[in-house]
Amino acid sequence: ATKKTSDLKLASDWPYPFHGNPFGPGAVGGAWWFVYEPFAYYIPQTGQYIPRLAEKWTINGSKLTVYLRKNAKWSDGRAFTAQDVVNTVAFIQAMWQWPYEIQTVRAINPNTVEFTLWKDAPTSFMHTILTDGAMGSLVPYHVYSKWYGQARQVAELGKKIFYDTQSGKTVSDETKKQYEKLSSALRDQVNKFSPYKTLKRMPVVGAYEPTKIIQSEMVLSKNKYHWLANKNTTERVVFRRWSSNEFVWASLVSGELDAAHPNMPKDVVEQLKFINPNLNVKTVSDLSEIALIFNFNNKLFKDLNLRKAIAYVIDKNKVKDVSVWQANPAGQYYTGVLSSMQSKWVNSATLSKMTKYTTSAASAENILKKAGYTKKDNQWYTPSNEPVEFVLSVYGPHNDWVLAAREVVQQLNKFGFKVEMKLIPDGMRDQVMRSGEYECAIEFGSAWWGYPHPMTGYARLYQWDIANITAFPSKEKFNTPWGEYSPFDLVEELRVNINNSKKATEIIQKLAYITNEYLPVVPLFEKVLPIYYSSARLTGWPSAQDGRWSLAPGGIERLYNLLITEGVLKAK
Amino acid sequence: MNSSVLELKNVSKIYSIGLFNKVKKLALDDVSLNIKKGEKIAIIGESGMGKSTLAKIMCDLETPSKGEVYWFGENLSKLNSKEYKKMRIKVQYVHQDPYASLHPSKDIFSILKDPILFNRICERHEVKEKVEELLELVGLTPTNYFLNKYPHHLSGGGRQRLAIARALSVNPEILVADEPISMIDMSLRASIIKLLKDINSKLNISIILILHDIGAAKYFAEGDGKLIVIYGGKIVEFGSCDEIINNPKHPYTRVLISSTAVPDPELSKRKIVEELKSYEPPKRTPESQECPFIHACNYSKDICLKGPGLEKVNDLHFVSCHRYKELPNWKLFN
């Protein structure tokens, strides 16, 4: 039997991040963006929104009004309406205790929904509502209507508790207990109901519906009711299980994948391109940087001089070479703004005030000597005459990190620090990091996931993950040319003023200065996604300059979905 | 003088064997026995009849399933460990297989020295002397030649002598030897029996010798020795050796005697050997009531279904057979 080869073949792991229909066993994993659709896609490189489920939207203070696409349909042919959006929000608020930032959601008419944000919600949350695939199309009302009332009840109660807690009011145990009771009752029922099993299908609003899942492969079939169905010529998307990088390399060589984004050593890339000349590669910033992070509870690293010395010693280019050779090496300034975006956010006047970290052992030595460190037999000692000696932890399963760590260790040892390396075993990264059982480590430094803006990165450095992990005293005030500021407060201020670009830029200058001078982390390189795509069976891959590639970080399938639904990418 | 050194009272032994431990085997059936100091006793019977079991129970290497064992008048099961330890070395056992009963990687000196030292038989500096004395006693001479040899340097007979020497090293009063000659060359067997006889007369040690060769038993127990014939775990005939050999009463004893080869080609042609009804060993279970020999015996009757007890023929002779009086007169040759 000859089969039409209008398949897109990809690799992914599942059931990440959710289980099939989010409320029932099954699996979608990497199929997420094919199956669910956000109201719009956002192209970080151009700052453009591409409308998807929404035709347009308006923002009015804390109100977001979304006008739904009239021809959007579920894959079982039912129309997609505002009621589905209302239902979805109720369900995810009930089941996931999130996003409570949405205080109310209302169906104004079948094609219009109105979101009202909670008073304390950051305005950036509008962006999240628009671009997050979970917000509108997760829970078909016609399938889950039976539980709508219950979900609503749980969601309202949850919101109430959340708002009360946030505003410092105490919540009675009774309320909490009732909430527990209601929510677990709902959870049980919904989890038991698995559309994939009960209905033998899972109605979705996205361009593809998962139709078959086995351990090694997953098939998505085209939703023929999708609003772009007649442009889309790709009948199926087939995912192979991404079990290991080598596995993906092998599949790329043998042409069993149309696109994938594994890390690949330079020689392997050359070899694969040689064997399979149809293979192209496009590297996109992953909107994150890999950094050396410190545990500030460790006396050693409290000393800024040592951190600065380390920043000088490390040869970023070399690290990048052995780790992810395609990556952008960290620039000469460690501003917390990704180096590929630095020119856009940090102005030259600010840069000129800052320390420039060109690799130089001499500078490092100077700093240390000035600070009272001494060197004997190629080993540095602190002013209190203890050897500078520490362990660098790195998460074992992340190959590129391990390679980077190895190189860093080697360089620091050569300089005269005594550094040992330690692998964090599979599954243990979170545990080790959060418990602070490390001295220094390789981790994501600044990262712009979700909302591609410096604010996201600074929040990570000074308020959330990194701040928590490293115990960097971000609430303390640090000296800047503009006065003393606490970075924690600066981030808060930035969040409030995010839509005021002048004010925001001013704050960013201060944060950049503090980050560069006080080194909460030492960036090593900016991570990139190398996307390997094959033109053997498909045509229409965008040119290398096309801004749409920048959709890839945090959901590379968005890019593929956009390209095939619009009929740009199709079988030869 | 004639004190009892070892006594068995109604001893039985039951083994559980087989895949499911289901098969119960009666290896010894209600055996009573009283051995006096300095006595010589030969126990004979075929393979699997319970000889070794009996010997091991006598030496407390097996515990009886029923009945009691007395050493020097003391019930073994009632002794505390200290008393037991003291008595333990007074009863020694010589194994059948001199290849397995000697540690393969110890030299002769340490084989003999260790038990002497551990049991404080003599002072440390006298040990060598004592060892040489023992070697001399068992005929491993010149002693110097043997001291640092290993068991594998010795012939079977030599090993058996060594095993006897080891048993004697702790000055026992009872020596039980389980078929000590069966793995030894023909030409050396007699001398081992002779050695045991000499030990008995020289050291006044009671010796219980287990054999399946009735000729050797006769050689050993002739004169003042006793003979026990055992079949299917039961004593079938018991008494003075000469008496039994010359006038066996039990049908089994008779078959046993007539079956032994006679080293005389002419006589042997005239020897009368009875055909048995069966050549299989008896299958005895704890429930067995019948005479163990019933299945093979040419004289068995219904009365034999209920086992006979040991009956007195005369002061020196006991037999366990309902029909011993009705048997034809004993003669070995036509």
Added chain:
Amino acid sequence: MMKALLKVENLSAHYIVKEGTIKAANNINLEIAENSVTAVVGESASGKSTLIEAITMSLPPNGRISSGKVFYKDNDILKSDYEHLRKIRWTEIAYVPQAAQQSLNPTMKVIDHFVDTVKSHNIKWSNHEIRERASELLKLVRLEPGTVLDSFPNQLSGGMKQRVLIALALLFDPKILILDEPTSALDVITQAHIVKLLKEIKKNRDITIIFITHDIAIAAELADYIVVIYGGHVIEKADTIKIFKEPKHPYTKGLINSIMSILSKDDEPKGIKGDPPSLLNPPPGCKFHPRCQFASEICKKEVPDLIKLDDSSKVACFLYKSAGGDVDE
């Protein structure tokens, strides 16, 4: 003396081991008369089995025949090729080796041993015929064919196994039946029974029997002729009556003297002093001289020849002078 069916000339065999060579059979000369029973007697490790194995060409892999001839029906067996040998084995010469207890394949039923043997000799008997024949033979050795044929070896007792082997040996009515220690692992009563059985076989069939024993008393009961082996040498051979009446060689005398018999009266049996010789480093001269009370200087240096004393007896000892003056063959 009747015509010799099997004639062994100057046969020597040795084993190769790490420490050197073991000369287990040395310059052996034998004649086996048709329809006679010959017992080969000697103590353990004297080379009895080796002699038989050499004659039947069934030495273990490290055994070698260094010289000699073995004539069977005027053909030298040692020169025949393997296939020929395989064919006359069992059909003409059946040899039951020493370890009867382990000589049956534990994974095969008794009947299959018969079947394999028949099939290997390309004899066109149907399975049914083989079974008939096997039953017949088992009855002869007083075994119950019904149960025994379908038993596995470990379900049989030692005596039964020995009898199975004898039945198996009679499968093709061989001319010569060689038995290595057929009774030594058995109890007296079973032993007597097997002896009786062999006597019957000898009486009722045209068969020449050679058997090995270390118990010279058994030989007395069964054999026509006795060959005494010591240290790998034949030291005496004679007919049974003569050997018991007047043993010649000091060793034979000692051997007979060490029998502990129920008949012995005053003359105490006494064993032979000393240990059997090592065949790896044998003493020079007569192998028996270290244990011999009559040993003279010459015994320590030279190996005595086997000399003929009269028609039926030969001895290898310097105490004797050849009757006919000539050395045996």
Added chain:
Amino acid sequence: MKFILNRLIYLLFVLFIAISGIFFLINKMPGDPAYGLAVSISQQRNMDINKALEIAHQMMGIDTGEPLFIRYVKFLNQFIRGNIGYSTYYQTTVNEIVAKSLPWTLLVVFISILISFIIGVYLGAFSAQKRGRAVDISISFVSSIIQAIPPFVLAVLILFVGAIKLRIIPLGGAYPVDMEPSLSMDFIISVIKHAIGPIVAISIPQIAVWTLAMRGNTPQIMEEDYIRFAMIRGVKDSTIARKYIRNNAILPLVASLAIAFGYMLGGNTLVESIFNYPGIGFYFGKAIALRDYGLLTGLFSLIVVGVIIATFLAEIIYSLIDPRVKVK
């Protein structure tokens, strides 16, 4: 019967202790099964990881507050009912995962053992017969070398050569997604094709094991008296080799066979992961990496049960074939 019963009770006791041990060991493992989900939530929603973890716990139904002992009692209670656990990651019962994956593992293990046993026994017997000659020396040399190769290296090499260089075996999976499981020829062929990689990877070291075992066993058998007696009887060499030598040399291996089978149930993690083959081992590897305690405990216990059953069978087989234990 009493023996079997005793043995059974004893093994159940061992099972109980082993499983309890496993439970506590696994629950002592640091790490959080919800971490992966939390990371992806926090990335996609631009959210603090701690908050994300809380949500992830909620979503996965993980109650972090429950005391370990209570969980243990619950686990045992369910285990006795044949419900060996719940996978937080796959959000389904372990039984369901086992039902999906065990058949594949059994398929691979069964075929591997069969193939390797047959080949190994033949090679070993052959080698033993040619003892000392060039063939024998090379066979035992190669077998020893194979045993020296770390298993994962072997698997990676087989995958690389078979799937990438020669392209004769598919890259992972048990069957292509386009096929419906059925008894059709096409499906069976494709299943076999997919299983080849793991089978070869498991079989090669196993062949070496059996070869060496058989080769080591045979000389002892060759020395047995019944072999010599058969030769003396004039039995043909081929019959001797087959019925007398090989059949007896195999016997002691048969018991090991059962044990090997038991161990292989769990010993395939590496191979199945490398070949992306959806058997027990694959999920076991996943369970460890993901800290899916429920899945881990369930699978681990299952493997232990397998080993115990195999041991038990081996004991019975052994007592059946060992003449010394046999009752008349």
Added chain:
Amino acid sequence: MSELRINLTKGISLFKYNKKAFIGFIIILFYVLMAIFGRYIVPLSLESNFSERYLAPSLKHPFGTDYFGIDIFAQIVNGARTVIGLSMTSSFFAVLIGTILGILRGYLTGKIGQLVDAIISIFLVIPSFPALLIMAAIFADSNLNMVQISLIVALWLWAPLAKQVSAQVMSIKSKEFIEASKMLNMPLYYIVFKDIFPLVAPYILVNFAMQLKGAMEFTIGLMFLGLAKFDSTHWGIMLNYALYQAGALYTPRAFHYPFFIILNIILLIYGGIIFAQGLEETFNPKLRGHE
């Protein structure tokens, strides 16, 4: 009876008779010497030089260079220390535990014997590699020293040996010379150490050589899992870099990279295997056949 003819004295003149044991011994000795002295002879520079990666074997780099441009030969020689050290100590502990518990199980009867038997059975039925993985996860952060790590590895290696030893001891225990010792009032320690131990010693020695393989595999695993301090010259880690990180299989010019690592691993384990085989043949003459 024949099992007992094992003779320790044979061990001394062992090499004269057994080529295999000799070769195996030489191989192991070679690596042990490498582990002890290698780093004084072959200096190691871990400085990466990306542009010199995958240089083919030459006089300067006997095994070529790796993905980082570092000399492979130097890394192998210097890494021998961790590899050999860890596996030897692990084997040692495994053998120690196995022997002690095996003898206990074999010798003791009654409740304690059964208890020991149960312990052995439990460790036998728990698959060792996964268990080790879990142990590794548990102890990953405890900064264990080499001895502790070896103990953790040994914990999952000893059980089969204990079983073998206990079987041996049980058969020796029922031997007549033990019975004789008991009758002669010999104390327990005498029976265990003077009577039994010398006879199980050869089995233990054989097992020690065999354990090397298991210990090697386990310790390689442990490094990945972070239980052992990371040593980038550990052969297992090197191999992991070669196969997974650097994708050397996919790069024709990098053939030598995994090749030499695998070669050394195989050679070392092979040494252990044939040493054990040789010992076994020597102590159990039946295995030798007729040669």
